[in-house]
Amino acid sequence: MHATNDWCQWGDEGTVCVSAGEAKNIPPYPGPNKMRDCYCTVNLDQEEVFRTKTLEKSLCPFYGEDFYCEIPRSFRHLSFYIFDRDVFRRDSSIGKVAVKKEDLQKYHGKDHWFPLQPVCADSEVQGKVHLELRLSEVITDSGGVCHKLATRVLECQDLPIVNNQCDPYAAVSLLGPSRSEAKKTKVKRKNNNPQFDEVFFFEVTKPLSYTKRQFDVEEDDVDKLALKVDLWNASNLKFGDEFLGEVRVPLKVLGQSGVHDAWYFLQPRDNGNKSVKADELGSLRLNIVYTEDHVFPTEHYNPLRDLLLQSAHLEPVSASAAHILGEVCREKQEAAVPLVRLFLHYGKIVPFLSAIAHAEISRTQDPNTIFRGNSLTSKCIDETMKLAGMHYLRVTLKPIIDEICTDHKPCEIDPVKLKESENLDTNRVSLNGFRCPPVPIIFKHISCFANFKESYMAAFYDYFNEQKYADAVKNVSGYHVQLFKAIFVFMIKRAQGRNRFGLKNFKKRWFRLTNHEFTYHKTKGEGALCSIPIENILAVERLEEESFKMKNMFQVIQPERALYIQANNCVEARDWIDILTKVSQCNRKRLSTYHPSAFLNGHWLCCKLSADTAPGCTPCTGGLPANIQLDVDGDRETERIYSLYSTYMAKLVKMQEACGSKSVYDGPEQEEYSTFVIDDPQETYKTLRLVISAVQTLEQQHMQYKRDKFRKTKYGSQEHPIGDQSFQCYIRQQSESSTYSI
Numbered sequence: 104m105h106a107t108n109d110w111c112q113w114g115d116e117g118t119v120c121v122s123a124g125e126a127k128n129i130p131p132y133p134g135p136n137k138m139r140d141c142y143c144t145v146n147l148d149q150e151e152v153f154r155t156k157t158l159e160k161s162l163c164p165f166y167g168e169d170f171y172c173e174i175p176r177s178f179r180h181l182s183f184y185i186f187d188r189d190v191f192r193r194d195s196s197i198g199k200v201a202v203k204k205e206d207l208q209k210y211h212g213k214d215h216w217f218p219l220q221p222v223c224a225d226s227e228v229q230g231k232v233h234l235e236l237r238l239s240e241v242i243t244d245s246g247g248v249c250h251k252l253a254t255r256v257l258e259c260q261d262l263p264i265v266n267n268q269c270d271p272y273a274a275v276s277l278l279g280p281s282r283s284e285a286k287k288t289k290v291k292r293k294n295n296n297p298q299f300d301e302v303f304f305f306e307v308t309k310p311l312s313y314t315k316r317q318f319d320v321e322e323d324d325v326d327k328l329a330l331k332v333d334l335w336n337a338s339n340l341k342f343g344d345e346f347l348g349e350v351r352v353p354l355k356v357l358g359q360s361g362v363h364d365a366w367y368f369l370q371p372r373d374n375g376n377k378s379v380k381a382d383e384l385g386s387l388r389l390n391i392v393y394t395e396d397h398v399f400p401t402e403h404y405n406p407l408r409d410l411l412l413q414s415a416h417l418e419p420v421s422a423s424a425a426h427i428l429g430e431v432c433r434e435k436q437e438a439a440v441p442l443v444r445l446f447l448h449y450g451k452i453v454p455f456l457s458a459i460a461h462a463e464i465s466r467t468q469d470p471n472t473i474f475r476g477n478s479l480t481s482k483c484i485d486e487t488m489k490l491a492g493m494h495y496l497r498v499t500l501k502p503i504i505d506e507i508c509t510d511h512k513p514c515e516i517d518p519v520k521l522k523e524s525e526n527l528d529t530n531r532v533s534l535n536g537f538r539c540p541p542v543p544i545i546f547k548h549i550s551c552f553a554n555f556k557e558s559y560m561a562a563f564y565d566y567f568n569e570q571k572y573a574d575a576v577k578n579v580s581g582y583h584v585q586l587f588k589a590i591f592v593f594m595i596k597r598a599q600g601r602n603r604f605g606l607k608n609f610k611k612r613w614f615r616l617t618n619h620e621f622t623y624h625k626t627k628g629e630g631a632l633c634s635i636p637i638e639n640i641l642a643v644e645r646l647e648e649e650s651f652k653m654k655n656m657f658q659v660i661q662p663e664r665a666l667y668i669q670a671n672n673c674v675e676a677r678d679w680i681d682i683l684t685k686v687s688q689c690n691r692k693r694l695s696t697y698h699p700s701a702f703l704n705g706h707w708l709c710c711k712l713s714a715d716t717a718p719g720c721t722p723c724t725g726g727l728p729a730n731i732q733l734d735v736d737g738d739r740e741t742e743r744i745y746s747l748y749s750t751y752m753a754k755l756v757k758m759q760e761a762c763g764s765k766s767v768y769d770g771p772e773q774e775e776y777s778t779f780v781i782d783d784p785q786e787t788y789k790t791l792r793l794v795i796s797a798v799q800t801l802e803q804q805h806m807q808y809k810r811d812k813f814r815k816t817k818y819g820s821q822e823h824p825i826g827d828q829s830f831q832c833y834i835r836q837q838s839e840s841s842t843y844s845i
Contacts, residue, residue, distance in 0.1 A: 117395030118173045119181065121145055123155055124214065124388035125165040126185055129197060138162065139187045141197070143387070145170055146182040148229035149263035152674040157188050162385075172674045176261075179204055179229065179368065183387060185219060196222040198384035205828055207393040212437070215391075219384035225372040228348035230262040230295075231824045232273070232332060232369060236352065238307065238361035250308040252277065252354070254330060255300070256288055260821075262295040262334065265345050269295040270337040277305040278351070279328040290337045294652050305330075307354070328354045334369060346372065350826075365819030368826030396742045403804060404741040407797040410790070411445060411744065415454035420462045422786035424794050425455065429479030430779050431754035432747060439482035441743040447490060448735040456483060464552075466780075609651075609669070618686060621659065635661060640687035642694040642723050643680050650701035650708055659683060660697060667701065697723050748798045755795055762788035 123143050131137035138160040145153040152172065158164035182201040186194045198219025202210065235255040242248055256273045263269070270292050276285040284305060291297035307328065334347035348369025356363045407424075414423030425442050432438040446452040463480045507514055513525045514534040521527060612623040612632070621640065622631035639661050646656035646667055655676040659666040670676035687693070696719030700708035710720035748755065758779050765784040781787050819825045 117393060120171045120392040122390035123166045123168050126385055126387045127163045129162040129385040131162060142186055142188060144184045146184065147178040148180055149227060150672050152672050175673045175677050181207060198222065200387055207391060210391050212392050214388060216386045216388050218386050224346055228369045228371050230259055230348060230369050231366050232259045232350055233257040233366050236357060236363040238357050249306060252305045252307050253302055255302045257300055258298045259334060260296050262347055264295055265336045271297050271347060272335055272337055273299060274333040274335060275303050276331045277328060278331050296652060366821050366824035368824045370826060394743060396739060397808065398739050398742050401738050404738055407745060408741045410793055412449055412451055415451055415458045419782040420458040421780050421782045422790050424790055427790060428744060428747060431751040431758065435477055435479050435482040438747060439479060439486045441740045443483050443486040444735045445737060445740040448737040452487060637687050638690050640690060641692060642697050643683040644697050644723060647700045660694060694719060694723055697721060745798060745801050748794060749802060755791060759788060759791045
């Protein structure tokens, strides 16, 4: 678990790691075959960003899949949907779990069973709307006076895409006694960020004589009136238009000025949050780790980062800042994740792992427990293998596993699991026949230790214990494999320079990437319609949404033109930018600048230059080297380590006390200090003092940032619309502890 400052929950981007464990008690299919084929999706609001495999013929599917991503946009709910796959018609939703952003910390880092709730169109909302209300006194033709409400619906943002379309319009009405007026905007086709800018007038009071200027209803009755704005998706389906969300604005917000201008989050209908009995739709086990950080400029982290990076070379390593973090954290894993990413970023992961591994080996009495316990070393090695080894395993072992599955060769050597028709010796020969790849270089600096608790693995231990394999492990200098065999993904493309309008602008295509070329195809398996050699890719960058009023766009820039592509969601767009950048990063003619917007109507939208060959106006962001160490944000990882230190400050102080006790008292160790590994009390105390000082300095900087941002932030702004519950929670906290006001 990473600690998160409360005030950060409404400010900065974060990361989410989800373990989708299993579902249970899914209601049976209403037919002779009661079983279902279920999969689970992870959604940011209504946008799907991950999908598990489909588990067939089960009402208690076990997924056991992990999903990690950096969240590239703001969101209100992290949602999980269980679907029943149907090959003949649209997959049907069984139920969902929707966790509000401000509630994520309640479940942080813990396995939790969530009851599935029904999926109702009235509750599936996302996005925000900008409204302007103005109450005016109007003199009628007969000389009477009435009060009219002018309502301007300016724009919406981040509306959901329903069935691959978003054709929104707004319906505006005034709620109150005997009031049922409703007026509609024009439909904005294929646009989930529509600009309406339409004004509607509503009569609030009936006309009176010019001399008698007063409401014909009591002021209290006026305060009961409310403006209602519904957003709809104009559907061509026979089922009618689809509800996108609503806003209700009480007229009392107009106050004395009679003017109100604000952004609002769309809300579900009153009947859109129906709950069901516990376990009526089943339940889903999840483990959610969500973090959100404000990252300062890099110079703010120099003292703490320098302390951490010295860890690999400090003697003893148990006195280092990194090792101390592992000692004070409740779970070693929460320390291992940012530490490994930080050391990878700065190219120091091998000496760090080597130092803590040798320290653990020297303390271990039983060789059978080496790297098997809940130690910082074992968790750091696990995390390193996830980052540096996962791709290696996929490209090296997957073909072997596929071959085993394709040839149906029996390779089971566990006597308990052996089938009656199988022979143990034959299976061993089959397993030995597959050629496995060399191990990565990361273990070159760690002595070879192998321990098999399973007796049936002893023969393979003897096989790999031959000197030639030990030498190969120690002397391996790296490995070379094909980066990609083929990746097919369905996306939408458009070439630069085509006319902006017309059906032929954007086409749905299958994209295929290998380490030699990037191609797209009309259908999967057909010949390529276009092939872009990897060496011709000059840059891969995001494309500003304003270019085509489309989200999740990026551009593949070539010598003669750019290819504009829309990914299926924000996470997929970021992943494609990353992977295309990596595969083309060694190209000699890579650009240093690019145009973040498209060339349309005779000029670049970003810099207004009229020449389509004009040099880029913005520095490229994708010049990452091929090794893994720079694919991580070092400042963000240092910020997360700071958050951990801050969370466990009481333990840091307790560890200081333990160092003092060990230095002056040589008798039996006090029980409250026995959990800490302290080999050198004086050196450890020195490091602790420096760590606490660096953490306290960062804490002061965060508090000042919080106060400054609080003063400048307006509730109802585009960044924090009315209905932003996480921001409302923050306001309440600040009003209790601060004299500042918005």
